[in-house]
Amino acid sequence: MSQVLFFLTAIGALTGAVGVVMLRNPFYGVLSLAFHLVCLAGLFLLLRAEFVAFVQVVVYAGAVMVLYVFVVAYVGGGQSLPSGAVLRVLGPLFAAGLAAELCIAMLGSALQGIHSRGAPFIQGFGTPAHIGKLLLTTYLFPFEAASILLLVAAVGAVVLARRRRGLEGDESPPITVSAPRPAYTGTMAEAAGVRPAGHEEPMEPEGESVGGPPRTTTQGGW
Amino acid sequence: MALTTFAWLVLLFPLLGTVTIALGHPRLPGRSAGWLATAAIFLSFLFSLATLISLLSRDPTHRQVTSSLWSYDFTAGLDARMQILVDPLSVFMILVVSGVSTLIHLYSVSYMWQDQGYRRYFSYLNYFVFSMLLLVLAGNFILLIVGWAFVGAASYLLISFWYRRTTATRAGLKAFVINVVGDVGLVLGTFFLFRHTGTVGFLKTFHSVHHVFHTNSTDLVAACLLLLVGAFAKSAQFPLHTWLPDAMEGPTPVSALIHAATMVTAGVYLIARMHPLFELAPTAADVGAAIGGFTMVLAATIALVMTDIKRVIAYSTMSQIGYMIMGVSAGAYAAGLFHLMTHAFFKALLFMAAGSIIGAMAGAQSLDRMGGFRKALPFTFACFVIGGLALSGLPPFSGWFSKDDILAFLDHRGGGFLALGIIGYAGAFLTALYTFRMIFRAFFGHAVYEATELEQGHLAHADVPRNPLTGEEEDNDVGFPGPGHFIAEREFPMKLAMGTLAVLATVGGLVQIPGVDSAVERFLEPAFADSRFAHTQVSTGAAWVGLLIGALVAVVGIAIAYRIWVGSPGIAVRARERLAAVYQFLSHRWYVDDVIDLLIVRPALWFGRLVDFVLERVVIGGVVTGGPLGVVRAGSVAVRRVQTGYLRYYAAAMVICMSGIAAYFLVAST
Amino acid sequence: MAIGWYLAVSAIIFCIGAGGVMARRNPLTILLCLELMLNGANLALMAFARMWGGEDGQVFALIVMVVAASEVVVGLGLIVALYRRRLPVDVDELSELHG
Numbered sequence: 006m007s008q009v010l011f012f013l014t015a016i017g018a019l020t021g022a023v024g025v026v027m028l029r030n031p032f033y034g035v036l037s038l039a040f041h042l043v044c045l046a047g048l049f050l051l052l053r054a055e056f057v058a059f060v061q062v063v064v065y066a067g068a069v070m071v072l073y074v075f076v077v078a079y080v081g082g083g084q085s086l087p088s089g090a091v092l093r094v095l096g097p098l099f100a101a102g103l104a105a106e107l108c109i110a111m112l113g114s115a116l117q118g119i120h121s122r123g124a125p126f127i128q129g130f131g132t133p134a135h136i137g138k139l140l141l142t143t144y145l146f147p148f149e150a151a152s153i154l155l156l157v158a159a160v161g162a163v164v165l166a167r168r169r170r171g172l173e174g175d176e177s178p179p180i181t182v183s184a185p186r187p188a189y190t191g192t193m194a195e196a197a198g199v200r201p202a203g204h205e206e207p208m209e210p211e212g213e214s215v216g217g218p219p220r221t222t223t224q225g226g227w
Numbered sequence: 228m229a230l231t232t233f234a235w236l237v238l239l240f241p242l243l244g245t246v247t248i249a250l251g252h253p254r255l256p257g258r259s260a261g262w263l264a265t266a267a268i269f270l271s272f273l274f275s276l277a278t279l280i281s282l283l284s285r286d287p288t289h290r291q292v293t294s295s296l297w298s299y300d301f302t303a304g305l306d307a308r309m310q311i312l313v314d315p316l317s318v319f320m321i322l323v324v325s326g327v328s329t330l331i332h333l334y335s336v337s338y339m340w341q342d343q344g345y346r347r348y349f350s351y352l353n354y355f356v357f358s359m360l361l362l363v364l365a366g367n368f369i370l371l372i373v374g375w376a377f378v379g380a381a382s383y384l385l386i387s388f389w390y391r392r393t394t395a396t397r398a399g400l401k402a403f404v405i406n407v408v409g410d411v412g413l414v415l416g417t418f419f420l421f422r423h424t425g426t427v428g429f430l431k432t433f434h435s436v437h438h439v440f441h442t443n444s445t446d447l448v449a450a451c452l453l454l455l456v457g458a459f460a461k462s463a464q465f466p467l468h469t470w471l472p473d474a475m476e477g478p479t480p481v482s483a484l485i486h487a488a489t490m491v492t493a494g495v496y497l498i499a500r501m502h503p504l505f506e507l508a509p510t511a512a513d514v515g516a517a518i519g520g521f522t523m524v525l526a527a528t529i530a531l532v533m534t535d536i537k538r539v540i541a542y543s544t545m546s547q548i549g550y551m552i553m554g555v556s557a558g559a560y561a562a563g564l565f566h567l568m569t570h571a572f573f574k575a576l577l578f579m580a581a582g583s584i585i586g587a588m589a590g591a592q593s594l595d596r597m598g599g600f601r602k603a604l605p606f607t608f609a610c611f612v613i614g615g616l617a618l619s620g621l622p623p624f625s626g627w628f629s630k631d632d633i634l635a636f637l638d639h640r641g642g643g644f645l646a647l648g649i650i651g652y653a654g655a656f657l658t659a660l661y662t663f664r665m666i667f668r669a670f671f672g673h674a675v676y677e678a679t680e681l682e683q684g685h686l687a688h689a690d691v692p693r694n695p696l697t698g699e700e701e702d703n704d705v706g707f708p709g710p711g712h713f714i715a716e717r718e719f720p721m722k723l724a725m726g727t728l729a730v731l732a733t734v735g736g737l738v739q740i741p742g743v744d745s746a747v748e749r750f751l752e753p754a755f756a757d758s759r760f761a762h763t764q765v766s767t768g769a770a771w772v773g774l775l776i777g778a779l780v781a782v783v784g785i786a787i788a789y790r791i792w793v794g795s796p797g798i799a800v801r802a803r804e805r806l807a808a809v810y811q812f813l814s815h816r817w818y819v820d821d822v823i824d825l826l827i828v829r830p831a832l833w834f835g836r837l838v839d840f841v842l843e844r845v846v847i848g849g850v851v852t853g854g855p856l857g858v859v860r861a862g863s864v865a866v867r868r869v870q871t872g873y874l875r876y877y878a879a880a881m882v883i884c885m886s887g888i889a890a891y892f893l894v895a896s897t
Numbered sequence: 898m899a900i901g902w903y904l905a906v907s908a909i910i911f912c913i914g915a916g917g918v919m920a921r922r923n924p925l926t927i928l929l930c931l932e933l934m935l936n937g938a939n940l941a942l943m944a945f946a947r948m949w950g951g952e953d954g955q956v957f958a959l960i961v962m963v964v965a966a967s968e969v970v971v972g973l974g975l976i977v978a979l980y981r982r983r984l985p986v987d988v989d990e991l992s993e994l995h996g
Contacts, residue, residue: 065965103886
């Protein structure tokens with residue numbers, strides 16, 4: 006049974022991978038990668054790593070791919086670019102060569118050192134409890150370092166992608182108009198219909214001018 | 228204070244003066260730099276007097292004292308120290324040097340006023356005095372060479388003082404290059420000596436020289452000849468004399484100090500100091516005397532036809548130094564040094580007076596343009612006459628006693644030296660002739676425009692400042708002479724200095740009258756006690772005969788000069804036409820300059836150009852630096868092509884290399 | 898399954914990712930292929946963790962995921978900035994860092 010599952014998920018992962026590489030539209034590529042990640046999670050489950058499989062689906066396929074989708078939506082698929090001449094052919098060839106080498110290395114010679122049976126299964130292998138214990142004892146330093154790395158990356162991304170002031174001329178100083186208003190307009194007194202006795206002289210305008218050049222006010226006109 | 232402390236202080240004050248003026252020159256207004264420099268040298272002179280008194284208070288047999296501040300080096304058997312030697316010879320020299328220098332500094336305070344380089348001048352002049360004092364006080368060869376080199380440097384700095392004048396800078400370079408030739412001789416001579424004696428201290432060398440060398444051994448003769456090369460370069464003797472007339476491009480007080488009274492006498496001092504070596508190598512001493520005699524005649528004949536007043540006096544210096552070198556090479560140490568002292572007095576006086584008349588002429592120096600200044604410049608005229616009479620050797624002036632002292636000794640030694648003595652009298656005749664030619668032409672005869680103006684009280688000014696030699700236009704900014712022209716009659720410091728020297732030139736000879744007193748000789752005796760000629764005495768009678776002949780020769784010379792240049796001036800013109808070839812030969816300075824130019828200067832320049840084209844550009848530029856440069860450039864061009872900027876190629880490169888590494892490990896593990 | 902199978906799958910995924918990085922021009926796609934490579938490595942890590950019986954490999958894989966996430970964030974920020982400045986979003990055009 007597990008063999009069948011293995012082959013199914015492996016072929017799914019490989020199909021997803023090929024899809025990422027071959028599909029023109031990066032949107033479809035993102036979707037293909039998401040499928041690949043889910044299949045990989047399946048492979049992890051077959052290897053008894055419950056927590057990591059869970060994290061893979063939630064974080065990787067869930068958060069990172071969603072982020073990708075957002076960016077692809079913003080940037081756009083763009084026109085389909087033809088691949089560069091030489092490496093279009095040679096690239097996959099080199100990759101195939103590397104794959105062949107790795108396979109020879111593993112399946113040919115190095116396999117002697119690999120136990121095909123694996124270690125005996127301990128109850129709780131791969132559970133969050135065990136992983137958590139490891140993270141907080143043996144691997145505390147890498148854990149903390151990874152958190153700092155995340156912080157740095159977040160700050161860096163914000164800095165990289167933010168708007169720069171003045172570079173594109175997005176903001177222009179707001180135009181201010183200090184329009185003089187008659188006294189007491191807009192105040193409660195006006196609403197109440199009260200007028201001060203004999204006060205006809207103009208008062209200071211209370212115009213709200215934010216950041217604009219000060220205008221010289223004319224006498225009267227209040 | 229101790230004797231040697233006084234001596235060190237003598238050295239200290241000029242050095243302090245130099246450094247203070249050099250570093251503090253922005254804060255020295257007006258003439259304060261000049262007064263400061265004069266005060267420094269005057270203090271040095273006072274301490275020289277203190278050294279003298281302290282030395283005299285000692286027993287005559289203990290009058291050679293050394294003192295060292297620190298030692299430089301004790302390796303390989305070389306005992307080099309910062310050591311001075313205080314003995315009668317060095318005290319004599321420091322007295323003369325510091326005394327005359329004080330007076331010349333005093334003169335310069337007025338003379339160099341309004342020159343933009345006033346402070347620089349006094350810094351250089353103090354530096355020169357320090358170097359000269361170091362030279363004469365040196366107690367070992369190392370310090371002597373140091374002082375020698377410093378003096379050469381100071382001479383260069385002061386000759387090309389007006390550095391925007393091409394003639395001055397060229398003259399400075401010429402003086403320096405010839406000085407370097409002398410330096411090489413001096414250093415090589417020192418090495419030759421050191422190789423055998425193993426020491427560089429003077430006293431140790433002199434004590435051991437008898438054990439190490441035998442008479443006229445080749446190495447010793449070679450060493451002494453090399454030392455003579457050094458002496459001749461510094462004292463402007465044939466064939467290294469060509470720099471001295473050109474050195475007149477410097478300011479007149481510089482000519483007075485360096486090229487009359489002090490630096491050019493360094494060669495005489497050297498031979499006198501090294502007398503144990505020269506006495507053990509008579510061949511070298513004879514060569515020295517011969518060349519001294521030859522230069523004396525050479526210079527005297529050229530001075531007869533020179534028209535630039537300063538060059539006449541320069542050649543006269545060369546001639547008189549010839550006398551001194553003859554004297555000390557032959558063994559007349561006291562006489563030669565006595566003449567050094569009196570010569571310092573009257574030659575400095577003559578140069579100062581020449582500076583005064585040049586000031587009256589607004590910078591012009593040619594005798595052709597001077598005449599009839601007797602009424603306009605009475606004090607200067609008197610100084611000229613006193614100096615001229617002392618130079619010609621007329622009684623009772625100082626030059627009479629000193630010059631004939633030397634000649635009497637030469638006659639006494641006999642043989643080849645007698646011949647040199649007779650040539651010396653001929654030289655004395657020529658000396659009187661050219662000296663009074665100069666005086667009669669400048670002060671007698673028809674008064675020129677500048678003289679008549681000056682009689683009415685207007686000092687002449689040049690509209691456009693000009694180079695006195697070539698006539699090209701200049702200005703009065705830094706690097707050229709200042710606008711002021713000064714004459715002795717109007718400037719008190721100049722008058723004071725010249726007056727002091729005039730008095731000294733008159734009475735200075737009275738310290739060594741044959742048969743009456745011999746102060747100089749007795750004073751210098753401890754220094755020359757080990758000389759072969761220590762007990763050679765010229766009889767009083769022979770000395771007085773010599774003095775009378777000298778006086779007679781001088782009077783005849785003056786009389787002939789009077790007849791030619793004052794009595795009937797046509798004679799001079801007619802003689803020049805009749806002896807045109809001789810005149811040509813003399814006015815081209817015996818063609819020595821041209822010969823040196825042809826034989827040495829041009830080949831050196833040609834060789835330099837050859838080295839530039841072949842060695843510098845082709846070999847070094849092309850092969851040595853060009854080769855590796857080209858290789859590196861080509862390599863970097865090749866490497867640069869890898870950096871294409873395309874991300875995908877970089878990625879491909881990474882993948883390929885990764886595959887390569889994996890393949891390697893794969894293969895290696897099988 | 899024998900562990901060799903998992904390792905073979907991991908190697909193939911990795912190499913597909915590498916080929917994609919070399920062959921595509923859109924930086925978004927290149928980033929996606931980079932993710933593929935990381936996932937291939939993760940799978941190998943998990944396989945060995947199962948083989949040796951300790952969870953160290955799984956922790957390693959977790960941290961690799963964290964790193965991959967940060968790298969994606971920064972890379973996407975770069976692409977957004979590129980797009981904002983109206984530069985061509987094409988790695989063959991962006992080649993000014995050359996020698």
